[in-house]
Amino acid sequence: MERAAVPGMIREQKLNQWIEDYSDSILRTCFLYLSDQNQAEDATQDTWIKAWKHMDDYERKSITNDKAWLLRIAINTCKDYRRSAWFRHIDRNKVLDELPSQLIAVEPEDRTLTLTIMDLPDRYKQVILLYYFQGLTMQETAEVIGASQTTVQRRLKKAESLLKVELTGGVTYEG
């Protein structure tokens, strides 16, 4: 089903609303993907530029979840950044220390879990960030990463087991 074309001003209002609603969420996801605050901010900016340019696509397709559509753009942007990064050995602990001061208390196990997720291979990190951190459904996660639900399921299973192995002695999830 095709949507009616959205007039320019309404498009601007929509983008404005998205920027207000989702910028922090996209910035944090990009940061966890890229481990670099500056690059995450650039990727967030690029996400909005691409979203604006692809408004036609958004209107043509029946997008039911704006956030998932925006996260797809953000993740693809981060992939581009990763491919174009020149050289990078990242001490993620330091990267986290360099962030602006936390507004809420952080326990040692929060740091451990964050570092463990940041250290996951990209394919597993993606699904953890989308499915668990951003709260997307299995189907939405599959759409964002352009894979089947079976693939997402397989990667989630693997990612969960990697997390649990890494976190043994730290946080335990088994009931």
Added chain:
Amino acid sequence: MKDKRLEQQIQHSLNAELSGLNTTSWQRDQFFENATGGTKVKKKISVVAVLIAALMLITITAFALTNGFGILEYHPDQSANQAYVDSIMALNQTWDGKYFSATIHEAVFDGMKMTFTMSIIPKENADPVFIIPRITATHGDKELHTFITHSSVIMDDGFWIPCMEPDVAYDFDNIGVDVILSDDSVTFNPTDDQIKWEISFDVLHTDWPIDYTAQDEPMIGEPEWTDSDYENYESQFVKAYEEKRVLLNQIAMLSPFAAAVPHDPSMEDEMEYPDYIEMLLTQDAFVIEEKATFSFVADPLPVKHAKQPVSFEMPDGLLVHVENISVSADQIGMKLRITKPGSDQPLRLEDWQNWTIAVFAQGAETKYPEVNYSPDDDGSLHYNAYWTITGETDQLILIPVEAELYSDVIKNQGAVTEEQQARTIRIDLE
């Protein structure tokens, strides 16, 4: 079924850890303005503000019409950096070919890094072509090694015109590229020396049909993948070649196809990123149909170095030798060698975890660095880093700091404790 407990734990931990990482209202305004090219309509705007905004828009539009996507749009941080701004060259060279036209708008060479901006417009209904950028710098008779360090579209290992990646549209109207001279022993005399830059693009065309693999790329080293998985993955590219089809991976990269097609094994020994393209060109899938070439001569801006060799001891006993410092109008490049006196054990990355070095430039703002560590055969650790700076400086300030205090020092743009103050090392540049 979603593991709710895991979901809560992940959301709690990540949101706590990243609770300080938020966009500001100013940033969100910038996001909007940069995305739409306009400004948000505020509830109350004075007539004067409207007039000023209108004048600014006219100025920006006139600038855009003159030069297209400019260096300062690619590197807006440098807008107030007078030496940098003054050395931007308007080139406006256009090449028109069978498959696309390309225009180089502006370039700037700071003595270490050349930046250029360009746009590419694909021809309507033209076949897709694969573009290989080749950038050379010549100083007198000597060709210098160059390396693309950053670009706004993926460029360093070749790219498709138009973009072939599903669901992705690259912004070919607004391309910015940074290229460094990778040999840091090269020095120029800014008053006499000129560097000739040549930017060329080989245009590779194929008559073969182009297809995408549906299979995920196995990642070597991941436990779930075996050698046979990788062999299976590779075999589809070999099969495609035998069937005279070009097969791209899921993100339209040509490298798996290029690596899988038959080639002289001796090329493997010499293969360096991205020389797989040379392998591709020995086969019959692609031919270079055209070559877009641009050239210009640039006067390098002065590059400063440390006046004298510098070595110092970190509080944990590690010895830091500053092997090279190069400071241009917009960046600091630094190479350090770190050793552990009296130890016969090679240094490991873990040995450099508790302490680090904060670097500032006197009179200029320093951004976060791009850092690379690598262990050396002699047991030392190499630390290479580049910082962007937004103005000229005559002095660098190095402060050995505890890793956990690094962010405080960066926020403060200087020492936060008396001990750090006492450890501060000032390096005069010339």
